[in-house]
Amino acid sequence: xxRRRSSSRCDDGLxxxxxxxGRLAVYLRALSALGEQGxxxxxxxxxxxxxxxxxxxxxxxxxxxxxxxxxxxxxxVAVLTDEIARVLGLTTHRAVALIGIGNLGHALxxxxxxxTRGFHIAALFDAAxxxxxxxxxxxxxxxxxxxxxxxxxxxxxxxxxxxxxxAAQGVxxxxxxxxxxxxxxxxxxxxxxxxxxxxxxVDLSIELQILSFHEQRKAAGASLEAIG
Amino acid sequence: xxRRRSSSRCDDGLxxxxxxxGRLAVYLRALSALGEQGxxxxxxxxxxxxxxxxxxxxxxxxxxxxxxxxxxxxxxVAVLTDEIARVLGLTTHRAVALIGIGNLGHALxxxxxxxTRGFHIAALFDAAxxxxxxxxxxxxxxxxxxxxxxxxxxxxxxxxxxxxxxAAQGVxxxxxxxxxxxxxxxxxxxxxxxxxxxxxxVDLSIELQILSFHEQRKAAGASLEAIG
DNA sequence: AGATGTGAATAGTTTCACAGCA
DNA sequence: TGCTGTGAAACTATTCACATCT
Numbered sequence: 148x149x150r151r152r153s154s155s156r157c158d159d160g161l162x163x164x165x166x167x168x169g170r171l172a173v174y175l176r177a178l179s180a181l182g183e184q185g186x187x188x189x190x191x192x193x194x195x196x197x198x199x200x201x202x203x204x205x206x207x208x209x210x211x212x213x214x215x216x217x218x219x220x221x222x223x224v225a226v227l228t229d230e231i232a233r234v235l236g237l238t239t240h241r242a243v244a245l246i247g248i249g250n251l252g253h254a255l256x257x258x259x260x261x262x263t264r265g266f267h268i269a270a271l272f273d274a275a276x277x278x279x280x281x282x283x284x285x286x287x288x289x290x291x292x293x294x295x296x297x298x299x300x301x302x303x304x305x306x307x308x309x310x311x312x313x314a315a316q317g318v319x320x321x322x323x324x325x326x327x328x329x330x331x332x333x334x335x336x337x338x339x340x341x342x343x344x345x346x347x348x349v350d351l352s353i354e355l356q357i358l359s360f361h362e363q364r365k366a367a368g369a370s371l372e373a374i375g
Numbered sequence: 376x377x378r379r380r381s382s383s384r385c386d387d388g389l390x391x392x393x394x395x396x397g398r399l400a401v402y403l404r405a406l407s408a409l410g411e412q413g414x415x416x417x418x419x420x421x422x423x424x425x426x427x428x429x430x431x432x433x434x435x436x437x438x439x440x441x442x443x444x445x446x447x448x449x450x451x452v453a454v455l456t457d458e459i460a461r462v463l464g465l466t467t468h469r470a471v472a473l474i475g476i477g478n479l480g481h482a483l484x485x486x487x488x489x490x491t492r493g494f495h496i497a498a499l500f501d502a503a504x505x506x507x508x509x510x511x512x513x514x515x516x517x518x519x520x521x522x523x524x525x526x527x528x529x530x531x532x533x534x535x536x537x538x539x540x541x542a543a544q545g546v547x548x549x550x551x552x553x554x555x556x557x558x559x560x561x562x563x564x565x566x567x568x569x570x571x572x573x574x575x576x577v578d579l580s581i582e583l584q585i586l587s588f589h590e591q592r593k594a595a596g597a598s599l600e601a602i603g
Numbered sequence: 604a605g606a607t608g609t610g611a612a613t614a615g616t617t618t619c620a621c622a623g624c625a
Numbered sequence: 626t627g628c629t630g631t632g633a634a635a636c637t638a639t640t641c642a643c644a645t646c647t
Binding site: 354 | 426592
C-alpha cells in the first residue's frame with residue numbers, strides 16, 4: 148500500500164487521518180443497519196458498539212468531519228449517513244474494472260458488496276482464451292490486451308487485480324498507463340507504482356499468518372500457566 | 376478485530392509490535408522469492424525494496440526477533456526465512472475450517488496460498504442442503520450443524536467465515552463454543568467474541584471505499600490546480 | 604569500508620476527562 | 626441533566642543518524 152502521508156485533506160479542506168478513513172466505512176455500514184431498523188437517532192455509545200470501537204474514538208473520528216451531532220441528544224442517522232457517504236466520495240459513481248476471472252475474480256464479480264454504494268463493475272478481463280468471451284455476472288469477459296482502451300471508454304477509476312502473482316505487475320502497469328490511480332490488489336506481490344497511485348492490498352495468507360502468530364502466543368501462555 | 380495490546384510477547388519472551396507482525400509475513404514471502412532465485416544473502420536495502428518498506432523499518436522490525444544479520448554483510452536468506460517462520464508459528468501445522476461455500480468460499484477453498492506454509496484446510500461447511508455432500512477442492516462439504524464435533528476431532532485451530540452477513544455471528548458462536556480462538560471473517564459484520572478470541576476481518580467494500588476517498592481527494596486537488 | 608542494530612527524535616493514534624451546549 | 630466535541634496526556638509507530646561490529 149502506498150501512503151506518503153497519514154492523513155488527507157479532502158474536498159472541503161478537512162483533514163482526515165488515515166486510521167479514521169478506514170473506520171468511516173464501518174460506521175457507514177452500522178448507520179445503514181440502524182436506518183433500516185427505523186432508528187432516527189443514535190448515540191456515540193450505540194454506534195460505537197455496533198462498529199466495534201470505543202465511543203471516544205468514534206466521536207473523535209466524527210469531529211474531523213465537522214459538527215454533526217447534538218449535545219445531550221446524539222446523531223441524526225440520516226444526516227450522518229449522508230455526510231459520511233459524501234466524505235468518502237460515494238456520491239460520485241465509480242466504474243471498477245476487474246482483471247483476472249479465476250475462482251477469486253469470479254467470486255468478486257458476483258459479490259454484492261461491490262455493486263453497492265457508488266460502485267459498479269464496468270468490465271471484466273482475463274488473459275486466457277478459454278475465459279475470454281464467456282459471460283460472468285452478466286458481463287462478457289474481455290481480452291486483457293483491450294484493458295487500456297476500455298478503461299478510457301468506460302471511464303474506469305478503480306482497478307481490481309485478481310490475477311496470479313506473476314501477471315499482476317503487468318496488469319498494474321497497463322492500468323497505470325491508462326490513467327487509473329486507485330488499485331485494489333489481491334495478488335500476493337508488492338506492486339511497484341509511480342507516486343500518486345494508491346494501491347491497497349488484500350492478502351489472505353498474510354491474514355492467516357498473523358492469526359497463526361497470535362495462536363502460538365496463546366499456546367505458549369497456556370503452557371507457562373501449566374508449568375508455573 | 377480484537378486487539379487489547381498493540382504488541383505481543385511470543386514463545387521466546389520476545390515482544391513484537393503488531394505492526395511488525397503484519398510485515399513479517401511480507402518479508403517471509405520476499406525471502407522465499409529470493410531463495411528461489413538462488414540468493415544466499417541479502418541486505419536490508421534489497422529486502423526492504425522487495426517488501427515495499429523503508430530499510431530502517433525493516434531493520435527495526437527484525438531487531439525485535441534478535442540479531443540475525445552480520446554487520447557489513449547482510450542477512451543469510453535461509454536463516455532469516457526459518458527464523459521468521461518460527462516466530463510466526465508456521466513450523467506448527469494448523470488445521471483450518473472454512474464455513475460458507477458460496478462463490479467466495481469456493482474460491483478460498485481452491486486458493487493455493489491457504490494450503491502453503493503450515494496451514495491446511497481440514498473441513499468445509501455450509502448450511503444449504505444443496506451444497507452439503509458435494510465435493511469442493513477435494514473435500515466433502517459438511518453440514519454446519521456438525522461444526523463443533525468436527526472442530527474437536529480435526530483439532531481445528533483457525534476458523535474462516537465466508538457466509539452471508541446474517542449467518543456469520545451464529546457460526547462465530549459455534550466456533551468459539553468449540554474452542555476456536557482465531558477467526559478470519561469475510562462477512563461484512565462486526566463479530567462479538569469473548570476476550571481471548573482474535574478476529575481479523577477482510578472487507579472488500581471497505582477497501583473500495585477507502586480508495587474512493589483518496590480518489591476523490593485527488594480529483595479535488597486537480598480541480599484546485601486548474602482553478603489556481 | 605560497509606551494513607547492521609538501536610537510541611533519540613518525530614509523527615501518528617488512542618484514550619481520558621471534562622468543558623460546553625441543547 | 627446528558628451527550629457531544631475536544632484539548633491534553635498517554636501510547637504506538639516510523640524515521641533518522643550514527644555507534645558498532647565484521
